[in-house]
Amino acid sequence: MIYHRATLSSSHGASPLAFTAAITAGGQSRRFGSDKALAQWRGQTLLWHVAQALASADQKVLIAPAGRYDLAGWHTIGDTRPAQGPLAGLEAALWAAEYDWVAFAGVDVPTLTPAYWAALLHAMKPDALSVQATDPTGQPQPLGALYHRALLPHLSALLDNGERRLRLACPPERVVQVGNLPEHFFRNINTPQDLEHLP
């Protein structure tokens, strides 16, 4: 594991790295009870908030069934392995990526901001294949994280072997962990109650 303490005020003058943004949106929202991507928070859908935080990306892909969502500026691609979960969504994202680095998000992380993604991009190290924020309990967050597209063969082998856990997408020794980020970034929305508790 490679550790990095985040700074949210990172303006270093270097030209920003070109990257792909991918939102995996092929889930069934069973715990939420209706499509959580379209649930409203602060007058917009959760999906809109997630996309806004990634507006500066050079390529924007939504991994979802054709026709389910219409998000301006985002190109929808289908799952390579439908209904196999977010690890399969990541496989589709890395497969479609035109840039080495992919900022990978779910539809249910509406409190992420451009500063969150900038902190992850800033923490990148030469040997890294993933950059993941750690929550206040120290748990790495694989669903608002950066992945290098060189992980694709590793990921496909995992999926072929029946693995579905997103946290295994990258070998731990190639993950850069980013600590010290504000607590409000770590709010996954799984149920209507989770949404009610968002400020």
Ligand SMILES: Nc1nc2c(ncn2[C@@H]2O[C@H](COP(=O)(O)OP(=O)(O)OP(=O)(O)O)[C@@H](O)[C@H]2O)c(=O)[nH]1
């Ligand atoms: N592309 C793709 N994304 C998925 C798939 N399953 C889940 N996701 C997405 O992965 C993210 C996190 O998954 P969950 O929080 O489990 O969402 P979910 O599966 O819709 O919700 P539950 O049915 O309650 O588990 C969400 O953005 C989902 O849309 C899938 O099979 N394909």
Ligand SMILES: [Mg+2]
């Ligand atoms: Mg699920």
